[in-house]
Amino acid sequence: MCIVLYAITFVVTLAHAPDPLDTALRSVWSLSLEESTDVFRRLGALELSRIWLDGEWWRVVTTGLLHGSLLHLVLNSIALLSVGEWVEQAWGHLRALALFTLASIGGALASLAWCESPIVLGASGGILGQAGALWLARRWGTAKIQEILEPISPTSLGILIVICLALGLAIPGIAQAGHLGGLAAGLLLGAAWVARTRPLRLALSLALALFLGGLAWLGAQPTHRTNYYAILGFRMLADDHPADALILFNRGLERDPENTSFRNAVAYQLALDGVELERAEALSLGALQSDSLNASYLDTLGWIWCRRGLVDSGTRVLHAAGWLAREAFPELVEHLEGCATAAADVPRGTLDP
Incomplete structure (x- = not known):
């Protein structure tokens, strides 16, 4: 879905660009927002004012499938394939999809509450959420899950997560609030799945619902920013x-x-x-x-x-x-x-x- 939507964005942007060759070359690292904003908007990018003024909350779901450059798409696709494969092996296809979706929503809501940028897009929040849940499963999952995930080093995975967050602090333009929101949502959902008792699973599930609801409440009118x-x-x-x-x-x-x-x-x-x-x-x-x-x-x-x-x-x-x-x-x-x-x-x- 990420690849198909990027292809649509690229083709439509190129069709309306005054200099298609220059736009194609620049698309490796950046699709110009001036040329692509309307395309991103139509495909469901998280344009913050569309939430505040038009009530288009569905954008918090779709924005995680859009990318602003070929490099952005390639890096996120590699990360999604690498992390997602292990998540699927540990919990199955449906839970892997649910984890990515909820973590991506958490990242989008965090960007909204923090007023991070007029337009936010990318799968990074969902990927970090998957990585956080995978780290918990590798450390505290059932014996069966830990056996499946045995090739993964929890220390190396934790270091990679920290590096991703550090890059978000160091490089302008990266949606760091989105990264943190996605990671937090993934950790809460992953913790609910590895919890050994039913009351603890219910408590963690409730915490996730309150976390997402709280971000939505803050993001609806973030006058504090x-x-x-x-x-x-x-x-x-x-x-x-x-x-x-x-x-x-x-x-x-x-x-x-x-x-x-x-x-x-x-x-x-x-x-x-x-x-x-x-x-x-x-x-x-x-x-x-x-x-x-x-x-x-x-x-x-x-x-x-x-x-x-x-x-x-x-x-x-x-x-x-x-x-x-x-x-x-x-x-x-x-x-x-x-x-x-x-x-x-x-x-x-x-x-x-």
Whole structure:
């Protein structure tokens, strides 16, 4: 299923790509989200705002079958085959499927509760859940199961699990909360299966249900995470609700005043609306102070100056943003073309004397 869904993603992305050859080459390590987001969305990727605003909870089940690159697919497929074969030998096909599914759901819910990324996908949570359950079975399973799993070293398996988690901490873009959620769900289910008494099995099964239910409750509206406001804000912009987006960005900024993404997002929206331009400039300069080579942040500052009537300064900054980006993005092109006349659109009273 993972291979078939990746093939569909790849073919559809290639069909809509402006440069199919370049996209095919880059797909080895990354299918561009800009080109593939709609495909991922249609196939069931965990797009967090789709849960919060549209109630599409089925995505926590399907997202574990999708992958963002050929390398992602190959590595996860090798791991799934390696771990899954032993899980099937220990517990059979149906339990292996149930273990992968519940662990994958646990990982997806953990990513949702932690607001890990606007879109999360991959089988890693389910695989780590299987690995955790397998480790428990190798250490404390029945004599029959331990005999089946005798070729497996519990120490080596434990070290591999730790290495996977360490890589999640070291490499940006890896869904570490998803890894931990999947591992925890797998450990709880595996512990229920190796438990020797019925009351203990029932208690562990209940613990798993409470764990998944608790993550779902936290993930339904994770206002404890500032990233929640950023993800929802950008969804509001995509849905053409800029006023609602600005409210969300301001809430995020209140919770985390030093967050450069929120500073830039609020500044840019104020510039688009042509209001509070002095505040917008201060926020933009604050964001650039922390990340002076960010082309998007420079674009925001340039557009603010255009809106204030500082055409020469704004144009220079916009050109600098284009040079850093190497390829002008649509907003930047629009700002360069409209800088000279942007100040005329600013409501009365917002320009400096």
